[in-house]
Amino acid sequence: MKILSPALKLLEVNHLQVHFAIARGWSASKLLKAVDDVCFDLAPGETVGLVGESGCGKTTLGRTLVRLEKPLSGNIIFDGTDISSLAESSLRSYRRHFQMIFQDPQGTLNPQLTIGQSLAEPLEIHEPALNAAGRKIRLGEMLSAVGLEAGCLDRYPHEFSGGQRQRIGIARALAVNPRLLVCDEPVSALDVSVQAQIVNLLQDLQQKLNLSMLFISHDLAVVEHISHRIMVMYLGKLVEVAESQIVCRSPLHPYTQALLSAVPNRAPSIRSQRIILSGDVPSPIHPPSGCPFHPRCPRAELRCSQETPELRKLNPGHQVRCHLI
Amino acid sequence: MAPPDPGASKPLLDIKNLSIELGPPARGRRVVDGVSLTINRGETLCLVGESGCGKTITALSIARLLPSPPTAYPEGEIWLEGKEVLKMPPAELRSIRGKVVSYVFQEPTASLHPTQRIGNQIGESLEIHRSSRATHEEVIHLLDQVGIPAPETRIRHYPHQLSGGMQQRVMIAMALASQPRLLVADEPTTALDVTIQAQILELLRRLRQQLGMSILMITHNLEVAGELADYIAVMYAGQVVEWGAARELLEHPSHPYTCGLLQSMPRLGTVKSRLTSLPGQVPSAGSFPTGCRFHPRCPVARQECSGSPPALDELHPRHLSRCPFARETSS
Numbered sequence: 001m002k003i004l005s006p007a008l009k010l011l012e013v014n015h016l017q018v019h020f021a022i023a024r025g026w027s028a029s030k031l032l033k034a035v036d037d038v039c040f041d042l043a044p045g046e047t048v049g050l051v052g053e054s055g056c057g058k059t060t061l062g063r064t065l066v067r068l069e070k071p072l073s074g075n076i077i078f079d080g081t082d083i084s085s086l087a088e089s090s091l092r093s094y095r096r097h098f099q100m101i102f103q104d105p106q107g108t109l110n111p112q113l114t115i116g117q118s119l120a121e122p123l124e125i126h127e128p129a130l131n132a133a134g135r136k137i138r139l140g141e142m143l144s145a146v147g148l149e150a151g152c153l154d155r156y157p158h159e160f161s162g163g164q165r166q167r168i169g170i171a172r173a174l175a176v177n178p179r180l181l182v183c184d185e186p187v188s189a190l191d192v193s194v195q196a197q198i199v200n201l202l203q204d205l206q207q208k209l210n211l212s213m214l215f216i217s218h219d220l221a222v223v224e225h226i227s228h229r230i231m232v233m234y235l236g237k238l239v240e241v242a243e244s245q246i247v248c249r250s251p252l253h254p255y256t257q258a259l260l261s262a263v264p265n266r267a268p269s270i271r272s273q274r275i276i277l278s279g280d281v282p283s284p285i286h287p288p289s290g291c292p293f294h295p296r297c298p299r300a301e302l303r304c305s306q307e308t309p310e311l312r313k314l315n316p317g318h319q320v321r322c323h324l325i
Numbered sequence: 326m327a328p329p330d331p332g333a334s335k336p337l338l339d340i341k342n343l344s345i346e347l348g349p350p351a352r353g354r355r356v357v358d359g360v361s362l363t364i365n366r367g368e369t370l371c372l373v374g375e376s377g378c379g380k381t382i383t384a385l386s387i388a389r390l391l392p393s394p395p396t397a398y399p400e401g402e403i404w405l406e407g408k409e410v411l412k413m414p415p416a417e418l419r420s421i422r423g424k425v426v427s428y429v430f431q432e433p434t435a436s437l438h439p440t441q442r443i444g445n446q447i448g449e450s451l452e453i454h455r456s457s458r459a460t461h462e463e464v465i466h467l468l469d470q471v472g473i474p475a476p477e478t479r480i481r482h483y484p485h486q487l488s489g490g491m492q493q494r495v496m497i498a499m500a501l502a503s504q505p506r507l508l509v510a511d512e513p514t515t516a517l518d519v520t521i522q523a524q525i526l527e528l529l530r531r532l533r534q535q536l537g538m539s540i541l542m543i544t545h546n547l548e549v550a551g552e553l554a555d556y557i558a559v560m561y562a563g564q565v566v567e568w569g570a571a572r573e574l575l576e577h578p579s580h581p582y583t584c585g586l587l588q589s590m591p592r593l594g595t596v597k598s599r600l601t602s603l604p605g606q607v608p609s610a611g612s613f614p615t616g617c618r619f620h621p622r623c624p625v626a627r628q629e630c631s632g633s634p635p636a637l638d639e640l641h642p643r644h645l646s647r648c649p650f651a652r653e654t655s656s
Contacts, residue, residue: 053518054489161606191375192545196589196602203599218518225591225600248593262523263593266551266575276527277520280488 016074034060036236049227099173103185105165116153163194343401354611371550374560431512433492437484444480490521562618569644579651
């Protein structure tokens, strides 16, 4: 595991808030706090994993970092520049530095364009000086970096398997030499043997290109494998942040503990200590009072329903949002 | 070769050397080839494998849910409670669907009717299988059985008002309505969060104990299979490549494909710098390699593997493997 100097930051996120107005019928619109007071940073070459159940705001956070969503408040400082409030015109020159990979490679590739046309698009936008021949060479290089042949350029998305399409998605993201890659559930739709191929590919590319990655997934085992640090999110808030081995071996927040113990395991000894959470994630439109996790928390006390806990630093690099720790 | 019958009594489900072809007659592609499986009363069998290896098609054939044509069964027998399913007339088939075997699928949103209240949807299958009118109480009892809180108000809800986990519970309630002897669950937890997955697996364990039913679960995740299974059958390219008691198979996998699946999954708390991945992908039906179908991807393949196709041989009692070198691999 690499030791990363905290002084070197590629990305710094401070008190980020992303809210959506939900209009229902004639009633006044309600506020959905998808991302609520999130602070973290990312060093060059570092991978931070983001885990949580569906609907907790993982994807919104990822999309906001690459400015596909506009935050309500807070800053996103990317290499010294606050991109959170930049206008679209001045944002464009930054966009090449942060790219995104999506869960469903089928849905993100235009079925009517050849792979070559899809991959050329980011280069046409960000490197207009490059001529057609130069582009073709670059695309060939990108494809071979993700383990595909240059002959694929003239073929269409439907001719590829899910794993190959995800490799194409990675090639497209890397075509403009980004420094930050946001991966939103990149392996969730793939078979296990293909999943391992893609995880290995991402790790190799990261080392070769010194990429920073935010790796969003609900699969804790994959996140532990690929990440240096892990952030656990619940109802828009970070509830625990630490090095991945600390999160996975000695988690402190009751939610992290429950999430880890729910991971299916073939060993029966682990099953006996399982914490089964009752119920579902509450609606983010009407979040519970106090600690948002208290209605499902096996250790909740009276105070948990009244006071909202802060994300506290326990020791360098380990933050927990819980009254009882 | 059929797996040895561990109990003296007749198995609930006995699939013998089943082959399934899809497509126009005589030009069909063989998607399932010589599969034999048995499930005894109260037992759970998990079918494991990647997409496209024939798991779902095998499971759907038990109640002949695939339209034929284009589905054809050129070889094999399916014995369900002592009756041959492949020879049943349509009326008899209808009587086993739901009553003897019922199904739960991966996507509850796709299986539930969006504009029908869930109480009516569950009641519908009661009306088919009971001569008496479906009573309100029975639906409430079923919802209670699958752990849905406040069933009296829930029966009036529509599917979109329920979360994914609750919808899957409704699907299970619907499958249980006619008290089947065999529940076929096809990737029942794949679309759910881990916390909800743990709830559903716990529910299936409890129902199996309370109702004494057998379960055939399909999953691509061997860890999930280990949670529930008494026996595991691993499928690859339309064939069973390894079969065994769950603990034995997971602790001493013998077929290189099973080993590859286990090694390619990261496990919590185990540090590895790289995942061991199987190269390539599952071949599609109609273009299966000659000899051992796994040999192009197999890390320990030898010259002879591309020759004659290997048989499913007994390694130990209750452990079969379709790899002639399994004894060396498993040690």
